[in-house]
Amino acid sequence: MKRILAVMGSPRKNGNTHILVSRVIEGAQAGGAVVDELFLGDLTIRECDGCHACWKGKDCSKDDDMCAIYTKIIQSDVIIFGTPVYWYGPTALMKAFIDRLVYFNCPENRQKIKGLSAALAVPFEEDDPETARGVIEFFRKSLAYLEIKLLGQIIVLGVGEKGAIRSKSQSLQQAYVLGRELA
Numbered sequence: 001m002k003r004i005l006a007v008m009g010s011p012r013k014n015g016n017t018h019i020l021v022s023r024v025i026e027g028a029q030a031g032g033a034v035v036d037e038l039f040l041g042d043l044t045i046r047e048c049d050g051c052h053a054c055w056k057g058k059d060c061s062k063d064d065d066m067c068a069i070y071t072k073i074i075q076s077d078v079i080i081f082g083t084p085v086y087w088y089g090p091t092a093l094m095k096a097f098i099d100r101l102v103y104f105n106c107p108e109n110r111q112k113i114k115g116l117s118a119a120l121a122v123p124f125e126e127d128d129p130e131t132a133r134g135v136i137e138f139f140r141k142s143l144a145y146l147e148i149k150l151l152g153q154i155i156v157l158g159v160g161e162k163g164a165i166r167s168k169s170q171s172l173q174q175a176y177v178l179g180r181e182l183a
């Protein structure tokens with residue numbers, strides 16, 4: 001049984017990212033996975049300031065919600081990263097979350113996420129697939145650096161209004177199938 005952590009990086013609940021990631025979750029649960037959801041907007045995750053306490057065997061100096069999330073990440077088999085495109089990058093919520101993954105950048109902590117995999121879910125408004133290039137590269141390179149295998153991604157263009165993604169039945173079906181594959 002796979003343990004999946006779904007990280008919602010849009011501040012908009014019931015928005016396009018939430019709907020898209022929820023479809024991935026449905027597929028994963030249908031495949032027998034246990035899924036834990038995180039809404040980054042509900043949490044306090046401060047910026048990493050590069051103090052490197054975590055590399056010296058100490059707890060993170062920020063002492064915020066991320067400290068409990070490190071344990072959740074370590075206990076997971078797969079992380080689903082969901083973020084809309086904000087100015088050709090991820091949201092600030094998601095960027096702060098990824099910055100704090102520097103915790104896993106020392107040998108002692110890196111081995112705690114050995115075998116971890118990931119998937120990516122990205123909606124955005126423009127009709128040009130190139131719009132998501134920066135976000136995809138950001139995740140591709142960051143995850144590769146952390147030795148986290150990117151198993152799949154679902155990118156949905158042309159959705160601006162809250163809930164607009166509901167009309168993209170083919171994309172939502174692909175999201176469901178991705179979830180089944182993750183499980």
Ligand SMILES: Cc1cc2nc3c(=O)[nH]c(=O)nc-3n(C[C@H](O)[C@H](O)[C@H](O)COP(=O)(O)O)c2cc1C
Pocket residue numbers: 010011012014015016017018084085086087088089123124125126127131159160161162163
């Ligand atoms: C601050 C901000 C920046 C955005 N930047 C872009 C952008 O660069 N390109 C784009 O296609 N859409 C952009 N959008 C639109 C969102 O990607 C789009 O509305 C998306 O569906 C929002 O997902 P959500 O409902 O999960 O929040 C932006 C939206 C906001 C609020």
